[in-house]
Amino acid sequence: MSTIATPARRRLAFSTIGVIAALALAIGVNLLADRLLPRARIDLTEQRLYTLASGTRSILAGLSEPITLRLYYARRLGATVPVYGAYAERVRAMLEEYAALSNGRIRLEFHDPEPFSETEDRALAYGLQGVPIDQSGEQVYFGLAGTNLLDDERNIPFFQPERERFLEYDLTRLVYELSNPRRPTIGVMTSLPLNGDPRMMMMRQMQGLPPGQGGQPFAIMQQLRQFFTLRDIPADARHIDEEIQILLLAHPQNLSTLAQYAVDQFVMRGGKLILLLDPHSEGQASRPGAGGAPPTATSSSLDRLINAWGVDAPADRVVLDLRGAWRVRAAQNDRIQAVDYTAWFNLQGDSINKGEVATAELNQVTVASAGELRRREGATIEFIPLLASSERAMLVDAASIRREPNPAALLAAFRPDGERHVIAARIRGTLPSAFGATAPEDAERPAGMPAHRATSDGPVNMVIIHDTDLLEDRFWVRQQDFFGQSVMTPISDNGAFIANIADTLAGGDALVSLRSRGESLRPFAMVDDLRREAETRFRQTERTLQTRLEETERRLRELRQGQAGGERGGSAVITTEQRAEIDRARADIVATRRELRGVQLELRRDIESLESLLRAMNIALVPTLLTVFAIVLGVLRSRRRAAARA
8 A cells, every 4th residue: 555655655746846846947038038138028019019119129229318207197087088098008118118228317207196196286287287086176187297407398288098099209209309409400491480479479469359260370380499499581681591401491482593593602611401392382372461361373383493403393282182082061052061072082001102201200291282393304203103193184274273173073073094103202313503604693692691692502302292281280280289289180191201301401310100000999800890790780689679569659649639539528448359459459559669769689698798798708718829829739749758667
């Protein structure tokens, strides 16, 4: 008896020691990995939500001074609104990834501001926004404050789920601003009210209207100010300062010869140019001119310069594109309510050059009454399209767009020519001056102006866009009120497009790769599809029951009206047959309502059971597969051991 029990005790002891050794090994491996591989991570999300862009990695690796990031997040917000809880987890994970890649330069702090606490006071001092979560008025916070050694402060007042796909962009922008106090300088020369229109703001005040987009600075200017120093340049400038690295020339109308010469020589000296022309400015046409009426001259061109540089931009032709055309309200006399306006369209897919760093990450750019760009025959420049129409496009006379365009008539006459018309292009190459070998004669030429250059100092890098309306807010952002603050939510990537161009021309490509990312909330697409199918399947039954219910209720009302009439007339109140019919109608109503509730309950039960099944599969499938794999592996090992002993 003792001889048989001894091997069993030994096997039990060995098994116990093996389990203890396995646990010790697992703990040791985890401790070793945590110490030696602190940055090892695997991103299994479909859209690589937690994989930082190369531009972010470059900025984090180049940090030279410490930065402190403080996340203020009220846990009660996530407990009350689960969407914010899920978003907060992503924000925190993203910040930890930033800190891990910063070589110790980023220091993180996480705070849960309780009401009337010192933590809440610090959040308010950093400019974070508190929002009420219920009728009690208690404020909750979900924002980020950043500081550097110079006590410069930057913040994100409140993380909104609507901007989740811009999360990495917002975080990297904040880090970039704290680590780069000196910014490139952009000179802005324009006939458009990019910095706001004081006349319109005054008119709104006189009319007693609330502040709105009318008269306010363009959103694109606010976005550029986040990364660049902007300087206004008058339209009659005769010289552009050497401190200007990039010139944004938008809608140049009636530029004098000397102003054109100043732009020409800026480019010849190696300055970077973003030139926006337009065959018809929708924004200018929608704003009152000096006399109160809309201006009649809404086009801009700079043929003397761009023709000399090898580019054509016809000001008398407008591009129409059926793909991505906006739906607008039809004329009052038309039967249809909305129609595709082919002069306003979204550029998507192959209309955006994915091979260029400035446009590689863009999803959609919106243009309105845009013109075409072409490389001149015989030009030696490198002409790289950035934005182009689809093949379902054509050119029309710009006059048909300028004078009260009829969207329905344009659509009826639309005949695509099968060509892609370039709307924006990057120009590279050594360029000649548009003024030849000598400067224009002028007795009042400023002293100290640099010597005339007949050709550019090396290859020139510029971008020409034949549309200025992509700068207009109404074509790419929506303004929303968020607890008293005006929030701009992009609906197109127009702002990112201009900012990317400025980044690349300024020599910094770091911010280009992260203009927009995906969202972490993943809907149950299969559930949504089945929900729609189920609703379609059950609605017919519901309609039949509802019709029967209405018919029965109508019959019951008629019977009751007959009963009341009999009482007023002094005749018999109700017969036995009528009473029986009323009882049957009431019973029919009860039964029909019961069936309706059953149909609705069945609809919800099917959807909820499917959701529960999918959630259970998502949660338990991987552990179950691992368990099955471990059991199978254990069985195979036992059989091999048994075979070896035999």
